[in-house]
Every structure is written in structure tokens, then in C-alpha cells.
Amino acid sequence: MSGEGGALVAALVSMGGLALLAPVLDRRLGRDTGYALAVGFLGVAALLAPAASTALDDGAVTFSRTWIDSLGVSFTLRMDGLATLFCVLVLGVGALIMAYCPRYLRAGEAHGRTYLLLTLFGGAMLGLVLAGDLLLLFVFWEVTTVTSFFLIGTGGPKAAKPAVRALLVTGMGGLALLAALVLLGIAAGSTDLADVLAAREEVLDSPLSPAIATLLVLAAFTKSAQVPFQFWLPGAMAAITPVSAYLHAATMVKAGIYLLLRFSALYSGQTGWVIALMGVGLLTAVLGAAQALREHDLKALLAYSTVSQLGLLVAAIGVGTTVALAAAILHTFAHALFKATLFMIVGVIDRQAGSRDIRELSGLMRVMPVTATMAGLAGLSMAGVPPLIGFVSKESLFQGFVSADVFPGAGVVAGALAVTASVLTFAYGMRIFYGAFAGPLRQRLHEPSWAFVAPAAVAAAAGAVLGPGVEVLDPLMRQAVLDAEPWAVPPYFVFWHGFSPELLLSAVTIVSGLALFSARERVDRMLRRLPRPDGAAVFDRVYSTVLDAGAAVGRPDHSDSAAAFLARPLAGLVALGCAGVFAAGGPGIRAGAPSGALDWGVLVLLAAAVAALVRTGSALAAVALLGAVGLTVAVWFLLAGAPDVALTLLLVEVLTAMAAAFVLSDLSPRFPRPGGGGALAAALAGLVGLVAVLGTLALTGRRDLSPAGAYFLRAAEPETGGRNVVNTILVDFRGLDTLGEASVLAAAALGLLLLLPGPPPGAAGGRPEAPYGRLLAPARRLLVPGIAALSAYLFLRGHNQPGGGFSAALVAGAAVAFGHLAGRTGTRGARFLRPRPLLAAGLLLGAAVGLAAMALGDPFLTPFTVPVPGGGLSSALLFDAAVYLMVLGLVVALVDRLGAGGMGHR
DSSP, X not given: OXXXXXXXXXXXXXXXXXXXXXXXXXXXXXXXXXXXXXXXXXXXXXXXXXXXXXXXXXXXXXXXXXXXXXXXXXXXXXXXXXXXXXXHIIIIIHHHHHHHHHHHSOTTSOOHHHHHHHHHHHHHHHHHHHBOBHHHHHHHHHHHHXXXXXXXGGGOGGGXXXXXXXXXXXXXXXXXXXXXXXXXXXXXXXXXXXXXXXXXXXXXXXXXXXXXHHHHHHHHHHHTTOTTSTTHHHHGGGSOHHHHHHHHHTSHHHHHHHHHHHTHHHHTTOHHHHHHHXXXXXXXXXXXHHHHHTOOBHHHHXXXXXXXXXXHHHHHHHHOSHHHHHHHHHHHHHHHHHHHHHHHHHHHXXXXXXXXXXXXXXXXXXXXXXXXXXXXHHXXXXXXXXXXXXXXXXXXXHHHHHTOOSSTTHHHHHHHHHHHHHHHHHHHHHHHHHHHHSSOOOSOOOOOOHXXXXXXHHHHHHHHHTTTTGGGGHHHHHHHHHHHSTTOOOOOOOSOOOSOHHHHHHHHHHHHHHHHHHTHHHHHHHHHHSOOOOHHHHHHHHHHHHHHHHHHHHGGGOSSOHHHHHHHHHHHHHHHHHHHHHHTTSOOOOSOSOOSHHHHHHHHHHHHHHHHHHHOOBHHXXXXXXXXXXXXHHHHHHHTTOHHHHHHHHHHHHHHHHHHHHHXXXXXXXXXXXXXXXXXXXXXXXXXXXXXXXXXXXXXXXXSSOHHXXXXXXXXXXXXXXXXXXXXXXXXXXXXXXXXXXXXXXXXXXXXXHXXXXXXXXXXXXXXXXXTHHHHHHHHHHHHHHHHHHHHHHHHHTTTSSOOHHHHHHHHHHHHHHHHHTTOOOSTTSGGGOHHHHHHHHHHHHHHHHHHHHHTTSOTTOOOEEEETTEEEEHHHHHHHHHHHHHHHHHHHHHHHHHHHTTTTO
């Protein structure tokens, strides 16, 4: 691993560390935490600077470690010119937003969650643009979707619906991206991004190519708010202004732009790609600009402005010529500067004046000249007025659109639509400045502190300086163009092109925009007559219809009868089972039938327990008989030579009985007598049993030990040092599967904590008194320490004998449950027995063990030995400890909630 490649990993790790540090800093620094995080963002940028320099001069810098060896998937990071451009936006604008937050956020309030989410989102965007593997790109893409959902939710209750819309729309795009990347990996024969982009001919010749392009476009359109998905972005303005500035100026919406630029190397110039991107992009540009012109809320105006500008970028990428791609890349940079400035200025105005409505604002330039100057610079840059960087990028866009040749006259049509959108942009840019800053002063205000306006001033000044000095950006822009279109000859950007068609189009834009602004009253009257498209309302209706359909499907299950819940799944099981038996060729068992007296004795006991369970009307007897069924099956497993399975089932039965003890007080002592339908239920149950028998006959005993089973038996001890084959499979051979399953357990535990009520207010010690305390307290003092010691014993022996993290955690959970029943009022008294810390520690430890293997040059979760004094510590033991923590966390969550709500308090 080169030092520069390692810097890519260090940058991502640093962003994760900053995110975890944010809440801690917030408790000490309060809202000023933003300044520390801004320095952190700049530190990460400095960490990447050598790699960026190499990427621009000598080619891409990469870091790669095997991730999923069997699928050929690697944890690959890759920094080239295009990735460098977006890293500059993510970290540079991110640092400005973090420096802006302290004066925007309210003093005296906790903002750790906001800072954590903003930093986590920045890290996800950084990972997205640095991802060098298709699967890794998808993972980071989805992290941006989830974190943006939470960030939009920072706007309070009013932001709930917009956040859900954004999540569902961009989440749908995420599914499209997943499908596209899977198909792309098949077509290119690799998931490595560099290999895929180099396989242009193979991908285009593949029959999967049209589907891949369609899915990529759909993913980009949802993320970058193109028609018909544009409605989610204005709604997302419900978030606080720093979030809007970061997500919608420089990061989230630019993810779709990045995706299109990245895969232009495959599809640039393809007719379908060109028509889709140009058509939808230009339509979005015009509609977004027209909608912005009719808005009076400054933030909503900027939202539709963003939609319009993104449309221009998508259309320019679609044109596909070198000039158009170069223009799109430069305008992406320029847009981040002027839009971040404008969002921050709107936040300043909102804080100072208490309003964002331009009908209530006037004359602010008289008392806020610095703020007005920055707003003017950013607005003029957005409008494409010289000498600002927006003028250079807008002229380049015009030049690119005029060069479109997908059909005769395409350049004229594209240029006319681009000019139309730009004229509207100029008009609403003037509306922003005139409405807020010109005219008579209506309010008594003052210029905000320099600390508040400095971040916006930096972005505005950069846009002003980089217009005449655009040549400074040439190395970055030219390399980004080459990465988007490897066969291109990138142009050089200059401030003055001389008298050219694009200069004429710029002049037409400015003159027409001034005319449109001067006739603003007539324009407003005309716009009010036009229908206002409301995509959010349409989406909400579709969403409600889907929910109503789901409710209709689930309505039969809303019944007090168990039959309503069981009838359909059991009938489906019968149908599937019969089909499976038929496909397997019918019964054909050769071995495994009960062959001894003990087997037949267990079978008779099992049948008797099941028959009694079906007939009993007592809730307590039903719990006891259900436990007897489980214990009998555990004995059968033990006789069959599966002690690990028998031990696990035994422990589950014990915990089930204890969980039942928590809730029995809320149940009627006797089950209600069922009405009609008993014969049908009995017949259905008999059919299910028959299918189970036939399935067992058909699907077992047909072959000797499988090759996989033989391999595990042969290789377990030599390769892992463990003699317990079941445990070595779980923590060594199939550790990734185990980590995934344990993560599901953690998610279930979190759901339990969120959905079930906590302890009632005012309960002693935060918990109701345990009704079994006096009876079981002496036994608790004797048994709980012994159970804890048994847990430790099972954990330590698991690699060689029956036991392991899962079984040991169940034993420890039994101690927790017994302690609660015996008088310990819950788990809150012991800090180390709180469910959330246990779950978090388990997830972090499991991931850390896997990442440590990658740091050593091996695939994720490959076993290794940690040297310790006197010997070595196996990574399998550490991973088993992670499983232990997560399973124990689930049991503690169960006790925590059922113990609070099940003793007559639910």
C-alpha cells in the first residue's frame, strides 16, 4: 500500500472519527463545535492533497483490499481528476458550512446530532466519489440517502413528510442503481470501476447495455431532482439552512451529476443516452427556472433555482461533446460556489430579519452592505454576468449546447432552451437582490457579525476571483474531463473568448433578463394564471394509495382469532411443500428414520406434548407444554449427535419461559374457546404436518456428506485451530454471514426499544417491583453468579467444544432475566447492561475485526492472531465476543421492555 493510497483510507477514517467526535465536542464547545469540525474538514483535505496532486499529474491513485473474495469484490478507493473535483466540493464547501453553523445555530441548545449527521454525510459523499468498486459505490450512495433523510428531518415536525418523500424517491433511485451496477458487473466481467470503464466496447455490445443505461439515468434523475422527480428537492428546504446549503449546493444533488459524469466514459455519444439527458435536463431547466420566478420565499426560490441549474448540467452531460462535458464540469464547480453563498446569505437574512419572504423585505442594503455585496456577487455569478466565474461557465454551456448534433437542428433547439432557462435565471436572480436589498428600509436591522458572514464571503470572493483567473482551474478541470471521456482533447478555459456565438447568447440572456425583470408585475400576473404543478401532492396520493392497498391486503389479519393469521401462510406452505416434494421426485429417504428405542420414546413423548398443547385451555399450561416440546426436541438433537444445536435450543426454551413470565400477568388465565372452524383448522394443521413429513422424506437422506461438509470437517482444525466445526463455520469460514445475521438481531433489538413503551413514570427505581422478588431473591444471590460463570466458561470453550458466543450470551441473558424476576428492578442499574451500548459495542467490534484483517492485506474477516504477552489472541475470539455482545444486547432489550410493560403496566 502506497502512502498516497493509504491517505484515501485515512481520509475516510478521519471523517468517521470526526463524526463520532462531534457530539463529544458539542457537550464541551456547544455550537462552536462547527469551527473545530471546519478545521477537521480542511485537515482531511490536506491529507488528500498529495494524492490529488499525483492524480492530476501522473494518473489515478488507488488503494485496494479484497472484500468478498468469492465474488471478486474489493474494497477499492480510487482518486482521479473527477474524484478530486468532487472532493474539493465536499471538503471545501463542507468546511465553509461548518464554520457557518456556529453563528446560525441557536446558543444554549444541543447540536451534536446535527454536527454528527453533517459530518457523516460529508464522509459518505467522500466515499462515494472515491469508490473504486461498483458495490462500494452503491454502499456509499445509500449512506447518503439515509443520512440526508435524517438531515432533512432536522427541520422539525414540518420536515417529516418532505424527509420521507426524499427518502422514498432517492431510495427508489438507489434500487435502480443497484440493479444497474449488478448488470454492469456482469456485462464487464468485473466490479472494479477502472476495469468497467475500460470495457466500453464489451458493455455497449452486451444485450444488457440498454437496461444498464436506463437504470443509471433513473438513479441519477432521482438524486439530482430531474423531471418528474424534481418535487422532493423544494420540499427538502424544510431542513435548517446549513443542511440545505450543504446538501443542495455541493453534495447530495451533485451525486447524480457525478454518476452521469463517471459513466459518460461508457455511454457518451450514444443516441438514447443523449436524447434522454438532453430532453429531460433542458425541460427541468426551463420548468425549474419558471417556478423559481413565481416564488417569494427566498429559500424556495433557491430550491427551484437548484433544480433548474441541475437540469442544465444534466443536459450538458447528455450532449456528450468534449466542450459540453468540460462546461458541465466547470459549471458544477461554479454552481457550488454561488449557490452555497446564496443559501448562507438567506440564512443570515432569516436570522436578522426574521423572514425570508421578499414581499416583507426591503432596503437591507442600507444597513447590511457587506451582506448585500456578497448576495450581489453570487446572484450575478448565477445569472452569468461578467467577470464572475458563472459567466465563464455559462458561456461554456452555451458553446456546448450549440454543438449538439444528435439530430438536425439539435444545437439550435438546445441553445434556445438553455437561453430561455438562463433568461429566467437572470430575472429571478434580480428578484432576489432587488426584493431583499433595494428599496426603502422597513425594519431596524444591523450588519451581522463577521464570524457569521465570513464563510459566505469566502465563497463569494472565490467566485469573483476565479472568473478572470479561471486558468488556475485548468489542470483540475482538464483531468476531470479526461476521466469522464478518456478519448477527449480537453479545452483550456479562458475568461475572454472574443466575439463569439456564446458571447452573443450571453448578451441576449442579460438583455432579455433585464426586460423580464422590468416587467415583473405583468409577469407575476401571467404566472399566477398558469397552473402550478404539485408533484408532492401527486406523490402523496400515490403513497396513500399504496398504503391503502397494503392495509386491504393485511385486513384479514386484523382479527382476534389465530386462524386469521395462520390460514394463508399455512395454506401457502402446503402448496409450496407439495411443489417441492414433486420437484424432488417424491419420497426417497434412505437413512435417518427412528431406529432405536430411545428415538421412538422421544417421538412418543413429543407427540403427547403436542397433543396436550393443542387441547389445553390454560395459558400457563400452554407455555409449559410448549417448553416441553422444545426440550424434547433438544434431547432428540442430542441423541442425533448435535450438541451445539441441542444446547442452543435448550437455552432458547429457558429464555422463552422467562419472557412468558413477564407477560403472563397481562394474559387471561385461560384461552377463549374458539368458535366454528375447528375442523378446518385441524385439517389444515394435518396437511401441514403431512407436507413436513413428505418434505423430510424427500429432501433428506438422499446423499452422503456434501463436499462442503467434508471440507469443513477436514479443514476446521488445521486452518482455524478449532475442533468445534459449528463454531469455526460461524466465526471463521462464514464470519460475514454471521455478522449480517447478528446485525439483524441488533436491528430487531432497536425496533423493540423503539416500539415498546419504557417504564411507567414514577416507578421505583425506574421499574415496577418484581412480583417474584420475595420468592426468588435468595435463589438469585446463589444462582446468578454461577450462571454468569457458566456463560464465561461456554464462551471460552466454544472454539473447541459445544458453546461459543451465541450460547454464552443466551446463558448470560438468562441470568439477566432471572435477576429481574427475582427482584432486580430492570437493567438500568448496571451501566454495562444497557442494551444500546451493548449493541453498538458488538457492531463496532465485529466491524473492527473485519477491517483489521483488511489492514493486514487479507479479505474482510479473515482470521488472524493478535500478539499478546505469553502467546496470541485469535481474532475469532474477538469476533465471537462481538456476537456475544449483540445477542446479550437483544436479550437485555427484551427484559428491559417486557419487564417494564409486562407486569401489568402495558
